Amino acid sequence: MEKVRLEIDGKLVEAEEGMTLLQAARKIGIDIPTICYDEKMAPYGACRLCMVEIGRNNKTRLVASCVYPVEDKLVVKTESERVIKTRKMILELLLSRCQSGPIETLAKKYGLEKSRFPGEDTGCVLCGLCVRYCGEIKKANAIGFMGRGVERGVAFLPEIAPKVCLSCRECFTLCPGGKVVTESLDGTWFPPLGWQKKV
Amino acid sequence: MAKLGSPVDLEKFRQQLVSQRDLNLPCVTICSGTGCQAYRAASVADAFVREIENQGLKKKVNVRRTGCHGFCERGPIVVIFPQEICYLGVNNEDVPEIVSQTLGQNKLVESSLYKDAKTDKSIAYESEIPFYKNQSRILLGNNRLIDPQNIDDYIALGGYSALVKALFELGADKVLQMVKDANLRGRGGGGFPTGIKWETARNAPGEPKFVIVNADEGDPGAYMNRSLLEGNPHSVLEGLIIGAYVIGSNKGFVYVRQEYPLAVQNITTAIEQAQEYGLLGENILGSGFNFDVKIHRGAGAFVSGESSALMTAIEGRVGEPRPKYIRTTVSGIEGKPSNLNNVETWANVPLIISKGVDWFKSIGSRGNTGTKIFSLVGKVNNTGLVEVPLGTTLQEIIFNIGGGIPKGKRFKAVQTGGPSGGCIPESLLDMPVDFDELAKVGSMMGSGGMIVMDEDTCMVDIARYFVNFLCGESCGKCVPCREGLRQMLIILNNICSGKGKEGDIELLQEISEVMQDASLCALGTTAANPVLSTIKYFRDEYEAHIREKRCPAGACRDLVAYYILPEKCQACLICLRNCPAGAIIGKKDTVHVIDQAKCTKCGTCIEVCPARFGAVVKLSGQTVPVSALGGTKVIRKR
Secondary structure (H helix, E strand, C coil), X not given: CCXXXXXXXXXXXXXXXXXXXXXXXXXXXXXXXXXXXCCCCCCCCCCCCCXXXXXXXXXXXXXXXXXXXXXXXXXXXCCCHHHHXXXXXXXXXXXXXXXXXXXXXXXXXXXCCCCCCCCCCCCCCCCCHHHHHHHHHCCCCCEEEECCHHHCEEEECCCCHHHHHHHHCCCHHHCCCCCHHHHHCCCCCCXXXXXXXXX | CCCCCCHHHHHHHXXXXXXXXXXCCCEEEEECCHHXXXXXXXXXXXXXXXXXXXXXXXXXXXEEEECCCCCHHHCCXXXXXXXXXXXXXXXXXXXXXXXXXXXXXXXXXXXXXXXXXXXXXXXXXXXXXXXXXXXXXXXXXXXXXXXXXXXXXXXXXXXXXHHHHHHHHHCHHHHHHHHHHHCCECCCCCCCEXXXXXXXXXXXXXXXXXXXXXXXCCCCXXXXXXXXXXXCHHHHHHHHHHHXXXXXXXXXXEEEECCCHHHHHHHHHHHHHHHHCXXXXXXXXXXXXXXXXXXXXXXXXXXXXXXXXXXHHHCCCXXXXXXXXXXXXXXXXXXXXXEEEEHHXXXXXXXXXXXXXXXXXXXXXXXXECEEEEEEEECCCCCEEEEEECCCEHHHHHHHHCCCCHHHCXXXXXXXXXXXXXXXXXXXCCCECCHHHHHHCCCCXXXXXXXXXXXXXXXXXXXXXXXXXXXXXXXXXXXXXXXXXXXXXXXXXXXXXXXXXCCHHHHHHHHHHHHHHHCXXXXXXXXXXXHHHHHHHHHHHHHHHHHCCCCCCCCXXXXXXXXXXXXXXXXXXXXXXXXXCCCEEEECCEEEEECCCCCCCCCHHHHHCCCCCCCEEEEEXXXXXXXXXXXXXXXXXX
């Protein structure tokens, strides 16, 4: 493996080619917040909380560190003013959809008490951890996305879920909303199958 | 038909075709693009065939159903060659006269000719009609000469000679150099240099390599790719084969929307015919180069026009973009080098090869060579497809070619680039239209949509329209785009319904900035453009909505009211009878009054009130005067 040297928050880092900026940063103990990232699965680049600023002087841009590959001589800032501003807005947008778990914790950390945006607490931020875990790791594909744009949602597949979910339940602990997946299995989703209330 | 085994075979075949065709024989061409078909052009074409037979002219006249001529406002369009007499808005009843007069006796039929609104004179020839006269139709021009279902028409006009030149005369290196030197920029939106894209894909390691035609045109009001694919599919195909040869690809895709049935049909036929002739498949024209094309039909997702989403869809998965920090030219379909270009970009390639770099560079402006097709729609007299050199001004396109704004209304703005573009105000009409200039003013080229708006269009409402469109068309994967759009729509809905509050404009800007900075794909990073550009150029309209609860254009229903001026109403009962909501109270000799509680604000009353009375007015931002119900006597006009 080729080695590359880059600078993250002023610190020189040696990383292997093919690593992502997030991996390189975590290697030297720099914490970048993430919601949709899980090292067990392929990076997804959807929550955009891990945005970092790359480049020098006036030529900088934001990239998602979970998918951006390390480059030699790259200069990375993980907590610049622009990064913080972006993260705060993303958290504020997420807070309108989910007010528990890591979203709540992160929002507090970034000084957000309340979101200016209206929305109901659905608990689900569409991070896709459950969907990807079920597909990539368990190869069961019992849960998937449905709809598009603002109508996007997550649903169990009625043909598959009843056969595999009750004995697996591994996605429950992944859910940053902490309850969505569990509550979805409370019977309201498959009434004909007579599932028990509250698993 | 035996396969054409060499360039000599093709040339012989071409000469044979040309010699069989009598160019002096009159030919009636009927535009059969989707626009004219909606005006029943197919039936008009049948009527011509019947009538020509009835009048005994069958052996003296040819009939050809061609692709889109572009002047869609005035279809069905009929052009009679060799004189190029142009008849507009032709219907079945006009056909016998045209056949007997023009074809039989070589006389013009005055009633179907174009009439110039300014001079009131008729114009007989297509090339003299202002709409066409001011264009440079290097790509669209052949549409009117070709039956898109017949490869022979394309070959007779010199088709596939650029391919021969590329394969046998120039070789891949020189072709690539030509495309680079011509500085052909991607016509799909971003304007990325095509030659550099090709070079990246060519040099990228990995086999097989793919080339793709992006025909997933989805911008509201845009249909230039559609017309090109419907009208001249072989020009796109020829460009694609040349590109594949340069890049070293043996497998191509045409990604076309299922909603474009005629385009799907014509490109399918084109591919089949090209295969039959040996212009596609194994050992093309004996060159040793193999290339095949497959059609992939889109399932109606706007976001699938984005390159990585399109490639994901070709792989058989949901069309969602993926991060492009590694370019798709290096890692696209199945992780292999994949070169995607727009329909119009591919169609330019054979022209550059045939006519040369210098010719191509002589068209357009600095850094923006060649022409661009725009679909000119909205509040403009001549709706249609306009092809002009890059760098032509908006003024020229909208007023000289487009014929200005209907009903003497005032121009307000033009929206370019579809949902990712912006609204450009009147003060910038002299601006040259090219990739760089549009980006400078906060809009973009996009694929070439151009929606003209007049004084009756509310700019806040327009921003809301595009944000609403994107709310349904974003894939919903990344947070800034999905949640940002959701919140922007809520704010814009509030503003349009009079519930806007101080700080809303700033909040919209704040969301926009993060969307631009942090979204996953270009749909998200540009989604805020309609909002930002309308705030930039029409901030006063936003403020009027928020502060005065007034819609200056009178377009936002919740902010307008209709009112009958008591001193002008002549109690004619017309509005009362036409009101679909039964909201008008009145009787003979008594001034009519609108019951605001019942009124649905459809505007029928203002439309039907006789112009000589002009008694109904639209109010916005002011209290509706209280009318004396069921009493006031009419003040008669003298």
